[in-house]
Amino acid sequence: MCGIVGIVGKSAVNQALYDALLMLQHRGQDAAGIVTCEYEKLHMRKDTGLVRDVFRTRHMLRLRGEMGIGHVRYPTAGLSSSAEAQPFYVNSPYGIVLAHNGNLTNADELKHDVFADDLRHINTQSDSEILLNVFAHELQIQNKLRIDEQDIFNAIAGVHRRCRGGYAVVVMIPGFGIVGFRDPNGIRPIIYGRRETINGTEYMIASESVALDTVGFTIIADIAPGEAVFIPVNTEQIYRRQCAAQPVLSPCLFEFVYFARPDSIIDNISVHKARSRMGKKLAAKIKRTWPNHDIQVVIPIPDTSRTAALQLANQLNVTYAEGFIKNRYIGRTFIMPGQQVRKKSVRQKLNAIDLEFRKKNVLLVDDSIVRGTTSRQIIQMARDAGARKVYFASASPPVRYPNVYGIDMPAASELIAHGRSELEIEQALGCDRLIFQDLPDLIQAAQKKTKSVVDRFDTSVFDGVYITGDVTEAYLQQLEQARSDAAKAQAFDSDDALLDDSGIDLYNTV
Numbered sequence: 021m022c023g024i025v026g027i028v029g030k031s032a033v034n035q036a037l038y039d040a041l042l043m044l045q046h047r048g049q050d051a052a053g054i055v056t057c058e059y060e061k062l063h064m065r066k067d068t069g070l071v072r073d074v075f076r077t078r079h080m081l082r083l084r085g086e087m088g089i090g091h092v093r094y095p096t097a098g099l100s101s102s103a104e105a106q107p108f109y110v111n112s113p114y115g116i117v118l119a120h121n122g123n124l125t126n127a128d129e130l131k132h133d134v135f136a137d138d139l140r141h142i143n144t145q146s147d148s149e150i151l152l153n154v155f156a157h158e159l160q161i162q163n164k165l166r167i168d169e170q171d172i173f174n175a176i177a178g179v180h181r182r183c184r185g186g187y188a189v190v191v192m193i194p195g196f197g198i199v200g201f202r203d204p205n206g207i208r209p210i211i212y213g214r215r216e217t218i219n220g221t222e223y224m225i226a227s228e229s230v231a232l233d234t235v236g237f238t239i240i241a242d243i244a245p246g247e248a249v250f251i252p253v254n255t256e257q258i259y260r261r262q263c264a265a266q267p268v269l270s271p272c273l274f275e276f277v278y279f280a281r282p283d284s285i286i287d288n289i290s291v292h293k294a295r296s297r298m299g300k301k302l303a304a305k306i307k308r309t310w311p312n313h314d315i316q317v318v319i320p321i322p323d324t325s326r327t328a329a330l331q332l333a334n335q336l337n338v339t340y341a342e343g344f345i346k347n348r349y350i351g352r353t354f355i356m357p358g359q360q361v362r363k364k365s366v367r368q369k370l371n372a373i374d375l376e377f378r379k380k381n382v383l384l385v386d387d388s389i390v391r392g393t394t395s396r397q398i399i400q401m402a403r404d405a406g407a408r409k410v411y412f413a414s415a416s417p418p419v420r421y422p423n424v425y426g427i428d429m430p431a432a433s434e435l436i437a438h439g440r441s442e443l444e445i446e447q448a449l450g451c452d453r454l455i456f457q458d459l460p461d462l463i464q465a466a467q468k469k470t471k472s473v474v475d476r477f478d479t480s481v482f483d484g485v486y487i488t489g490d491v492t493e494a495y496l497q498q499l500e501q502a503r504s505d506a507a508k509a510q511a512f513d514s515d516d517a518l519l520d521d522s523g524i525d526l527y528n529t530v
């Protein structure tokens with residue numbers, strides 16, 4: 021998962037972009053980048069690392085201009101090198117910069133076509149560079165010296181015809197404006213808003229509403245699946261157009277389970293409320309299937325499960341206690357690269373307060389069990405802290421299938437639930453009882469109580485149904501071979517991993 025942002029402002033946008041990226045940091049911890057546009061000139065700073073480490077004062081001073089885009093990265097393709105940090109730039113036509121959240125499932129075919137048919141060169145293994153070049157080609161064939169919004173929308177319609185997978189995108193064209201667009205299934209989130217300043221109206225497009233709120237923008241709307249929103253420089257008017265033939269909103273359910281911040285609103289659904297409802301549904305399942313339970317205390321596994329765990333405890337009428345203290349200086353472990361670092365980080369991140377566990381039957385609650393890295397260690401920690409019985413509940417169903425739309429879960433064999441029954445997972449984790457949310461309950465929890473705006477979600481990690489309809493067994497096998505932890509470790513030792521700023525790109529501020 022990545023975070024993207026674009027601002028068309030009326031004064032310098034560097035600080036607002038930085039602030040927005042900080043608010044989107046939970047979506048990607050590997051790399052960060054900003055490109056600003058000062059009249060016709062572009063300024064870029066990108067590197068591996070967290071937002072606070074990538075941008076020093078000297079970089080910020082050089083990121084001049086009243087329009088810009090930014091990105092925080094959690095790779096799903098290619099390497100973690102700074103050459104594949106985003107935004108990406110292509111010189112022709114007009115000079116275009118792009119930031120992408122998602123993953124293209126036909127990247128290999130596209131890469132071939134982009135070279136053989138469009139006569140364009142791709143210099144990295146990133147699918148986002150391919151996406152940029154597809155867009156650039158589709159804009160080029162409009163064959164205009166001076167483009168207008170219809171040319172941009174036509175180019176995006178071309179992108180929808182050619183690209184498969186998940187993509188929420190911001191694109192900046194110097195001297196012209198910023199356009200945001202979303203794939204025809206609306207898998208990844210993207211929203212836009214405005215703020216009034218003494219110099220006029222400014223617009224922001226971002227992955228999550230939390231970036232708008234905290235930087236002082238008010239929400240206008242989510243970008244609809246297949247839709248594009250174009251914000252020109254130097255005018256107050258913005259343009260929208262549906263660019264896909266058959267758009268069907270199918271947002272990723274895992275955003276609501278884990279990825280998004282709880283204070284975001286995605287497709288008109290409050291993530292916080294969705295997680296609360298997950299807790300209620302899970303409590304109802306426990307009451308239904310285990311009426312004589314002997315749970316004495318409900319303990320969340322910080323951070324993401326807290327909202328669901330609190331509701332679950334309320335509904336069961338059982339004490340809720342914070343039994344694990346989180347080290348605030350360690351990031352999200354699930355999106356860290358490599359199993360070794362993830363394993364070590366769980367122990368660094370969470371420590372038990374023994375007295376909340378001693379001689380008690382505890383129910384540990386997490387939002388999800390993916391590789392089992394967290395749950396395995398936490399269950400052992402609860403036992404070491406003196407718990408009598410350790411039960412475990414997951415606010416989502418078992419994650420059994422790889423994700424191909426922007427979450428780096430490429431290898432079925434690395435998922436603890438893959439090919440295992442719930443009882444076998446319980447045994448593998450070593451808890452006394454394991455309860456999973458049922459998928460229909462999770463879907464209902466994510467939908468609003470009344471008539472929902474979302475009729476269907478991408479639920480592929482739970483049921484193996486890939487909504488783009490193009491994901492074959494062969495593709496999944498190829499993905500596993502290319503991106504399993506073992507494959508990544510090997511790639512890390514290769515020459516490519518040493519790539520630094522060697523991509524064909526703008527001058528990067530050092």
Ligand SMILES: O=P(O)(O)OC[C@H]1O[C@H](OP(=O)(O)OP(=O)(O)O)[C@H](O)[C@@H]1O
Nearest residue numbers: 323324352353354389390391392393394
């Ligand atoms: O089964 P696993 O592979 O361990 O993955 C699942 C865990 O990873 C995530 O936590 P993370 O530490 O990334 O972030 P959080 O602090 O937002 O919960 C998620 O909330 C689960 O706790």
Ligand SMILES: NC(=O)CC[C@H](N)C(=O)O
Nearest residue numbers: 021022095096097121122
């Ligand atoms: N998680 C994402 O959205 C990744 C975006 C893009 N596929 C990359 O690897 O950089």
Ligand SMILES: [Mg+2]
Nearest residue numbers: 321322323324
């Ligand atoms: Mg967690």
